[in-house]
Amino acid sequence: xxxxxxxxxxxxxxxxLATWHDSTRPAELEAxxxxxxxxxxxxxxxxxxxxxxxxxxxxxxxxxGRAHRLHEVSRFVREEKRWYYxxxxxxxxx
Numbered sequence: 001x002x003x004x005x006x007x008x009x010x011x012x013x014x015x016x017l018a019t020w021h022d023s024t025r026p027a028e029l030e031a032x033x034x035x036x037x038x039x040x041x042x043x044x045x046x047x048x049x050x051x052x053x054x055x056x057x058x059x060x061x062x063x064x065g066r067a068h069r070l071h072e073v074s075r076f077v078r079e080e081k082r083w084y085y086x087x088x089x090x091x092x093x094x
Contacts, residue, residue, distance in 0.1 A: 001043060001055045001074065004085060008059075009038040021077055021084035037062045051078040056091070 007015040013029045020026075039060040046055045053076040061068045074088040 001046070001057060001076075002041065005038075005041040005057075005059060008032075019083070019085055021079075021086045024085075024087050033063055035063055039067075052076070053078070053083070 004016060004019060007013075007019075011032065016029060017025060039062055041060075042058045044056040044058065047053060054073055055076065056073045057071075059070040059072075061070070072088040072090055075086040076083045077086055078084075
């Protein structure tokens with residue numbers, strides 16, 4: 001998860017696509033909006049069960065003077081000793 005966050009910060013779309021499972025991988029990624037600044041990543045929970053894992057995280061960013069939070073529970077799968085992002089859900093605020 002941390003390596004994918006770093007790739008988002010650095011705009012490394014090739015890495016993001018390479019670590020995205022082929023069953024859900026988009027053909028391409030949109031460029032970040034001009035002025036987007038990533039501020040930090042908080043991993044709240046990580047759970048591994050054999051070749052599957054979930055990671056709950058909050059990534060903070062700022063765009064146009066406004067703060068934003070991306071809160072997701074991501075699913076990963078391990079194939080041939082490599083982890084791939086599959087998809088994620090956005091928990092409801094409670």
